[in-house]
Amino acid sequence: MGRRAGGAAHPRRGVSLSVAIRRRQGDFTLDVAFDAPNGVTVLFGRSGAGKSTVVSAVAGLLRPDAGRIAVNGRRLFDTADATDVPVHRRRAGVVFQEPRLFPHLTVRDNLLYGRRAGRARGDGPLGEVTELLGIGGLLERRTAGLSGGEASRVAIGRALLSEPDFLLMDEPLAALDAARRAEILPYLERLRDGARMPILYVSHNLAEVARLATHLVVLEDGRVARAGEPETLLSDPELVRLFGLREAGAVLRARVEAHAEDGVSELSISGGTLFLPRIDAAPGTPLRVRILAQDVMLATERPRGISALNVLPVTVVALRYGGGPGVTAQLAAGDDRLLARVTRRSAAALGLSPGTRCYAVLKSVAVAPADIGGPGGDAAG
C-alpha cells in the first residue's frame, strides 16, 4: 500500500478532505469551498441550506457543475481535467440517517459485507471496530430486532470496516429519540478521537455540534456563512440567528477537579469554577460543556443569597440586538466565551455595553448531561 506509506510521512494534521464545488438545481445554487481536516467537521445549516447536496457530491452520487473535490491530495472530482472517480472507488464510508442494514443477514455478516466491499484483509479490524462501537455482543443477532441505536452503531461499523479514506455521515442520529442519541454520542466521540481520517458529519442539531465537532462549517442558502473552530463560532452572537435563539449556546473547555459528597462536581474553566450536578468522570478529565444562552443571567454586582451555584466574573465583549425584545451578549470568562440572552429592557437597566464588567449567573442544574462530553481535538485521549 504505497499510498498509505506516502501518507504516513505527513503529519496527521495534513490529512484533509477539500471541497470547492458549484451546482445549480432548480432555483437553488450551491457554491461552497471548505476543508474538512482530520477529526469531525460538522456541516451545519437549516433545512434546504445544501448539506445533503454537498455530501452527495462528495460521495459521488451527484455531479457538481464545476469544482474540485480531493482527499489527502487524491482528486475525486475535478472539472479542470474531467476527473470523476466513480462512487465505489472514492473510498468513502457513508452512513445515512436510516442504517440501511440487510435484514436477512446477521450483524456479523452486515459488518463483513462492508469489509468485503472494501479493501481490508484479516480479522483484526472487525474486533477493533466492534470494540470501539460496543457491538461485540450483537454479532450473531439478526438486524431486524436491533434497537435504533444499535442499528446505527452497526451501520457505522460497516462503513468503518470498508477501511475508507474518509467518512460521510448524513444526520446519522436524526431518526433516533433523545435517549438513543445520548447512548450513541459517546461512541461517536471515541470514533472522532480514534479515527485518523476526516469525518464530514451533517447535522442541524446544535447539541450534536457542541459534543462532536472539531471543526464547523455553517451553510446558509447554499454558501458557507462561516467556517472555523466550534468554540469560536458557537459563541458568536452574529450567528445566533442561524443557530436559533433557544438552541444558541457556547462551549467551554473544562476539567474535572473534584466530586463533593452532596453530589456536586467541581470543574475548572479558564475564568473560574463551574459547579454542576455529579459528572461521571474522574478528577483530571478534560471535558467540553455547552451552556445555553437562555440559561445565563447577568448581574452588575455579585449576587448574594441566591440558589444558583455558578457566579462567574465576566466582561461584555459584544451585544447583538435583533428585531425583537431580546439581546444576545457575548461575554469573556477568562479565555472562554459565553453567551447570555437577556431582554433589551434588562440590558438597558444594567447599562450593558462592550467592556462592562458583570457577573454571569448559571443554575447548576441547567446544564443537561447530554451537553457534557469528551474534549476532542488536541486534548483528546
Ligand SMILES: Nc1ncnc2c1ncn2[C@@H]1O[C@H](COP(=O)(O)OP(=O)(O)OP(=O)(O)O)[C@@H](O)[C@H]1O
Ligand atoms: N433535484 C433537485 N432539483 C431541484 N432542486 C433540488 C433538487 N434536490 C434538492 N434541491 C433543492 O436544493 C436545496 C438544498 O437541498 P439539500 O437537500 O442539500 O438541503 P439540506 O441542507 O440537506 O436540507 P435538509 O436539512 O432538509 O436535509 C433545497 O432547496 C432543495 O429543495
